Amino acid sequence: MMSDILEVENLSVVSHKKGTRSQRIIQGINLNIEKGKITGIVGESGSGKSMTMKAIMNLLEGKLESRFDRFTFEGQIINKREIIKRRLPIAMIFQDPMTSLNPLRTIGYHLMEVIRRYHKVSNMEAKKLAIEELNKVGIDQAQNRMGQYPHELSGGMRQRIMVAMAMLCKPKILIADEPTTALDVTIQAQILSLIRKRQREEGLTVLLVTHDFGVVAQMCDNVIVMLDGKIVEQGTSEAIFYQPAHTYTQELLKAIPGNRVGNRLYSMQEFRLNERQKAEGKMILVAENHWKLEE
Ligand SMILES: Nc1ncnc2c1ncn2[C@@H]1O[C@H](COP(=O)(O)OP(=O)(O)O)[C@@H](O)[C@H]1O
Ligand SMILES: [Mg+2]
Known part of the structure; x- marks a missing residue:
């Protein structure tokens, strides 16, 4: 889309460990990041959020390799060499500043x-x-x-x-990977509002990785939901909160403490096992700018 600052088509991250078969950790996802907005990346621990961000920054270590069909920044095609040279105006902050x-x-x-x-x-x-x-x-x-x-x-x-x-x-894009997870609650709120303030002042695009839907509700314009190295749903925060389309997102929302939509604590483990069996899902359009993985 015209308003996207970053688009990556068919991004995978593969792990080549000696003595084992290569393993796909990120499974051919498409990223479309809207310029000047805050996009939340949510998903349980291990769903591939950090790996995806590192692939964008070309910060993958050791035996990890990223692949993609097409990578554009502000509409310009960027090849892998240019990403490796880190010429892109993308900065990242991590969970633990130390x-x-x-x-x-x-x-x-x-x-x-x-x-x-x-x-x-x-x-x-x-x-x-x-x-x-x-x-x-x-x-x-x-x-x-x-x-x-x-x-x-x-x-x-x-x-x-x-x-x-x-x-x-x-930077034109700021990636914040769980920037407040290690901090206590009041400090968390201060850091988030600082990021929000700088984002507004500078017209920054922010990718905010979090496992906290409360943070998403407070901060994000758009949301990407990840599960097992795949994107299962993507849309505006409104769409994701009020019309979640994928079963996994619906269950994640129900699992939020204090959410009145439902009080059954869903077993994510169980869901993940079922989900894994559907290896190659396609993203389907649910509504304008709202996509989900085919179920
Ligand atoms: N260096 C690595 N080599 C191989 N697999 C890894 C490596 N680092 C993380 N993983 C695996 O990749 C998956 C995604 O990890 P990660 O992106 O860190 O998840 P998240 O940030 O969503 O918690 C996990 O299953 C994790 O075990
Ligand atoms: Mg992480």
Whole structure:
């Protein structure tokens, strides 16, 4: 579609482990990501959310290989070499900021590194930019924070630093993979509203990976539901919440604590076993911009 910033056709991720048969982890999915919107990627742990995001970023490690038929960014066809060179303006933040921060380096060092790579400015301007960015992500005493080390900051503040570092890459797409899972509830809400604020200010496209439908309801314009390496349903948040079309989405919604639609706790395990037997489903159109995997 015209309004899509990113389109990937028939994306698979294959694992080649020595001594075992190659295994398809992501099973030929199509991604259509609407520009300037927040798209939620939901699904249980292990459904392939992170793998899909890493495939987009070309961050797959070791024995994992991604394949696709067609990859377009802002309507332009991108070949695999260009993705490998990481020329695309896509930035990512992860669940645990500590894995992306060097404990031996100051906050200022981290920010200046990113600025050096993405902005052509003098040292003094770079420092000013870093401090401005710290203010934008809601970090107080920005000047002092520049000299502090990651362990001197709280988890929430470290995640704010990650948002700052991501934004300094001047991304058009921000991928946030469970950015608040490791944080407590009040801090979670703060980080989410920060992401929302930056998204609105900069007209960013956000891919927000979460296993929490509450977060989706609060944040997302569009939703992609994943199960066992496949997309089972895709639509606007409204469509997914009020007219879920695929049985799996319906059951996921029923399983939300406090949801009055149903109180039976569905066995996802049972569902997954049944679902797996239908190997090659097609996506079918349910309504305008609303797709589900054929059942
Ligand atoms: N390095 C790896 N090699 C092979 N399989 C992996 C690897 N990492 C994850 N997996 C498998 O891929 C599937 C999808 O994982 P992942 O994308 O991390 O799920 P999610 O983010 O939805 O929790 C899981 O079944 C997981 O066990
Ligand atoms: Mg994950």
